[in-house]
Amino acid sequence: MGQDQTKQQIEKGLQLYQSNQTEKALQVWMKVLEKSSDLVGRFRVLGCLVTAHSEMGRYKEMLKFAVVQIDTARELEDANFLLESYLNLARSNEKLCEFHKTISYCKTCLGLPGTRAGAQLGGQVSLSMGNAFLGLSLFQKALENFEKALRYAHNNDDAMLECRVCCSLGSFYAQVKEMNLLPQLESPVTRQEKMATVWDEAEQDGIGEEVLKMSTEEIVQRTRLLDSEIKIMKSEVLRVTHELQAMKDKIKENSEKIKVNKTLPYLVSNVIELLDVDPNDQEEDGANIDLDSQRKGKCAVIKTSTRQTYFLPVIGLVDAEKLKPGDLVGVNKDSYLILETLPTEYDSRVKAMEVDERPTEQYSDIGGLDKQIQELVEAIVLPMNHKEKFENLGIQPPKGVLMYGPPGTGKTLLARACAAQTKATFLKLAGPQLVQMFIGDGAKLVRDAFALAKEKAPSIIFIDELDAIGTKRFDSEKAGDREVQRTMLELLNQLDGFQPNTQVKVIAATNRVDILDPALLRSGRLDRKIEFPMPNEEARARIMQIHSRKMNVSPDVNYEELARCTDDFNGAQCKAVCVEAGMIALRRGATELTHEDYMEGILEVQAKKKANLQYYA
Numbered sequence: 001m002g003q004d005q006t007k008q009q010i011e012k013g014l015q016l017y018q019s020n021q022t023e024k025a026l027q028v029w030m031k032v033l034e035k036s037s038d039l040v041g042r043f044r045v046l047g048c049l050v051t052a053h054s055e056m057g058r059y060k061e062m063l064k065f066a067v068v069q070i071d072t073a074r075e076l077e078d079a080n081f082l083l084e085s086y087l088n089l090a091r092s093n094e095k096l097c098e099f100h101k102t103i104s105y106c107k108t109c110l111g112l113p114g115t116r117a118g119a120q121l122g123g124q125v126s127l128s129m130g131n132a133f134l135g136l137s138l139f140q141k142a143l144e145n146f147e148k149a150l151r152y153a154h155n156n157d158d159a160m161l162e163c164r165v166c167c168s169l170g171s172f173y174a175q176v177k178e179m180n181l182l183p184q185l186e187s188p189v190t191r192q193e194k195m196a197t198v199w200d201e202a203e204q205d206g207i208g209e210e211v212l213k214m215s216t217e218e219i220v221q222r223t224r225l226l227d228s229e230i231k232i233m234k235s236e237v238l239r240v241t242h243e244l245q246a247m248k249d250k251i252k253e254n255s256e257k258i259k260v261n262k263t264l265p266y267l268v269s270n271v272i273e274l275l276d277v278d279p280n281d282q283e284e285d286g287a288n289i290d291l292d293s294q295r296k297g298k299c300a301v302i303k304t305s306t307r308q309t310y311f312l313p314v315i316g317l318v319d320a321e322k323l324k325p326g327d328l329v330g331v332n333k334d335s336y337l338i339l340e341t342l343p344t345e346y347d348s349r350v351k352a353m354e355v356d357e358r359p360t361e362q363y364s365d366i367g368g369l370d371k372q373i374q375e376l377v378e379a380i381v382l383p384m385n386h387k388e389k390f391e392n393l394g395i396q397p398p399k400g401v402l403m404y405g406p407p408g409t410g411k412t413l414l415a416r417a418c419a420a421q422t423k424a425t426f427l428k429l430a431g432p433q434l435v436q437m438f439i440g441d442g443a444k445l446v447r448d449a450f451a452l453a454k455e456k457a458p459s460i461i462f463i464d465e466l467d468a469i470g471t472k473r474f475d476s477e478k479a480g481d482r483e484v485q486r487t488m489l490e491l492l493n494q495l496d497g498f499q500p501n502t503q504v505k506v507i508a509a510t511n512r513v514d515i516l517d518p519a520l521l522r523s524g525r526l527d528r529k530i531e532f533p534m535p536n537e538e539a540r541a542r543i544m545q546i547h548s549r550k551m552n553v554s555p556d557v558n559y560e561e562l563a564r565c566t567d568d569f570n571g572a573q574c575k576a577v578c579v580e581a582g583m584i585a586l587r588r589g590a591t592e593l594t595h596e597d598y599m600e601g602i603l604e605v606q607a608k609k610k611a612n613l614q615y616y617a
Helices: 003-018 022-035 039-055 059-076 079-095 099-111 117-135 139-155 159-178 188-205 209-213 216-261 348-353 370-385 387-393 411-421 441-455 479-497 537-547 559-565 571-587 595-608
Strands: 267-277 297-304 309-312 328-331 338-341 400-404 425-430 459-464 504-510 528-531
Touching (some): 003 039, 022 039, 039 059, 079 099, 370 387, 370 400, 370 411, 370 504, 370 528, 400 411, 411 504, 441 479, 441 504, 537 559, 537 571
Antiparallel strands (some): 267 297, 267 328, 328 338
16 A cells, blocks of 8 residues: 555545544554555554544453554654654553553654653643643642643644643642642742742743733633533533433433343244335325334334234344344244344254264375375365465366276275365265155255355265266156256255355265266366276275284285285275285184285185176166
């Protein structure tokens, strides 16, 4: 942000501040502070923030920005900026009753060389020192500093400073009078000498000439006018105090009514529509006036759980801007006023699909799938953990991944390892779960699953056995087939519905990729397709080593020879060989597994295995 733009934004914030829109002004100034590179502009913004937080009573925030302003002034290497920032720091400590620090910072201000302290800010420094001494009950020093500040105000025609000094003097004399210390401050002779000194200075500086030229009667008349103004102001203060008390009583009464009306249980309802009502658009016949029709603002139409629809001219305790059609709300069972917004309702079956316990599988637990692991990490894990890399290159990450291959090749295992490596919410859906008896039930499950994933993003949706709902479409008169196709169409809609840069990813797995609908496989939906082939000899040896890590295995076991003997075995069958070998060793009472145990395990698995596996019809 350049110098001119910084100046415009500062002026915009000042206009908002002067129109009592303090919070909006603070937001504008904070944006300038974050984006501006102009040091002078940043210094001015920090001064505005210090003043605003001071008037709002946020003294700790005021102190924080005052410290930052000092650092900025040091970067500017300007004594005048440094003086102004130290004065703000002194004021901040004064508001926080850190009076010793206030005095120290004020002395620092007065000791800065080559500044405008004597001309403009010296009076404000003296006023802060006087308030600090007053806080420490050092009344004589406080009075001296107040007199200095008053002289600065007269010399520079600073009415605002003079008003602030008078307020501090009022507090000073009230405190001194309360403690009966007024006679101890100065003797009558000293007071007369000081008064003479003040009048002499006033005559020398040309201050108070108008008062000096007045006659006694004119001064008495001016005093009476001031007394009458004081009485008027006191009566105004009394009136405002009474109004404030009446308002507090009304607020208390309304709070009690709200507490009575908000008694549980609520009636659960849905917001159907929000309406803008303008009474000028409505014409009323007759002399009677309908008060509800004269209301301005938002109205609502709700539908309760008892299937009744109501129009609410007054929405209730919830801000109308926070409501939208379809929201779940709790209403009073008698007046139907909206009392509270309720959390979004999801199908209980979808909530059960969320995996609460994070899987423990690691990538090191998977053998022979190094290429597949790399492709899955690039498509799913990398866009979630390092989104900025894709933004720097200007590319969009894949929306989803399709893993396909024969059964037992590690598709589900790799999905579980991916869930363990990311801190994302993991939703596990099985294809048969989405096939429901009632029309529209499966599509609703898909919608709720994606809605829950968006709410809990970053998240991963894993759809196992995708071929249960993703088969090619065909003409059928059976209602069940049409329902399966509707569920798949809803899945297509959800895949197209969310942006690729969102933190929601889809992983699908199937062993019948040949029967999937082409619409599922096109780019833009399941972009990355990862094939899981049958493991080769090296992969089979690695799989058996992984599953034998925790076993007490003899050193003479040759995994390469075992891999050569397990031709056409998939990963699950290689694991079964290790389990069978362990059972054989247990049966003969051995304390460790030998190579012969593994060979017998291979024979056991081969005996249970069909001669020729035909997964596809």
